[in-house]
Amino acid sequence: MMPSKKISTLFMAVVFFASWIRPIWPAEQALHSSLTVVAFVLLWRYCKNHRISDANFLLIIVFLAAHSIAARWLYSNTPYDKWLQSALGFSLNQSLGWTRNNFDRLVHFLYGFCFTPAIVAHVTSRFAVGKKPGFAIAISAIMLTSLWYEWFEWLIAVSLSASDAEAYNGQQGDMWDAHKDMLVATIGSLMWLRSCWHPARTSGTPASTL
Incomplete structure (x- = not known):
């Protein structure tokens, strides 16, 4: 049973306000968090x-909660690897050979994964189309808005000082950062491909819903 929208909203409020307990970089966090509030x-x-279904609402809340957590540590400093080592004695970075903080990749992935079902549901109900064209529109929307966001980060980079731009964008020296961010968002959206594209195998049985 999915939590109600009120419960999901309460969860979001707890995560958001907890992220503001003794902020480390308040000005920079405020810039990130302003997008969450909007x-x-x-x-x-x-x-x-x-x-909007409770399930699709919850997925979007999960994305916003992850963004709030990332905003506290400006993405690049999110101590996910320390959390894993403390909880499980396991280093994800060491296991995968990562030399950078990849929490930003997770949030971009969640953008595609968490928003796609809601977009498909909106398009199919509002325009009376099937799930296949609905999914095609959804993944196109994820790709396009990801591109717009990377343009926004580019504007940040050329408008602020080098240190402030790095604090917001968190490229960590990766010249392909924007391309990878857009790719993982697209992959997140593609995770719903099977449920949208494959009809039910049994005649007369409706295809699986998002």
Whole structure:
């Protein structure tokens, strides 16, 4: 049973306000968190005018919560590897040979994974199309908005000082950072391909829903 939208909202509020306990870089965190606040307001405005399932609402909340956690540590400093070592005695970075902090990749992946079902549901209900064209529109939307966000980060880079731009963008010296971020968002969206593209095998049985 999925939690209600009120429970998901409470979860989001707890994560968001906890991320602001003794902030390490308050100004930079505020810049990141402003997008979270805007997105959450838009989500609730959407809910007032359109139907969204509790499951799809929760997925978007998971993304926003992850973004709030990342904002506290400016993405590049999120101590996920220390958390894993403390909890499980396991180093993900060492196991995979990573030399950079990859929490930003997780958040970009979650963007594609968490928003795609809601977009498919919106498109199929509003425009009376099947899941195949709905998914095609959804993944196109994920790819396009990911591109727009990378343009926004480029504007940040050329508008702020080098140190402030790095604090926000968190490229960590990777010249292909923008390309990889867009790719993992696309991969996250593609994770829903099977549920959208394959019809039910049994005649008369509806295809699996998102």
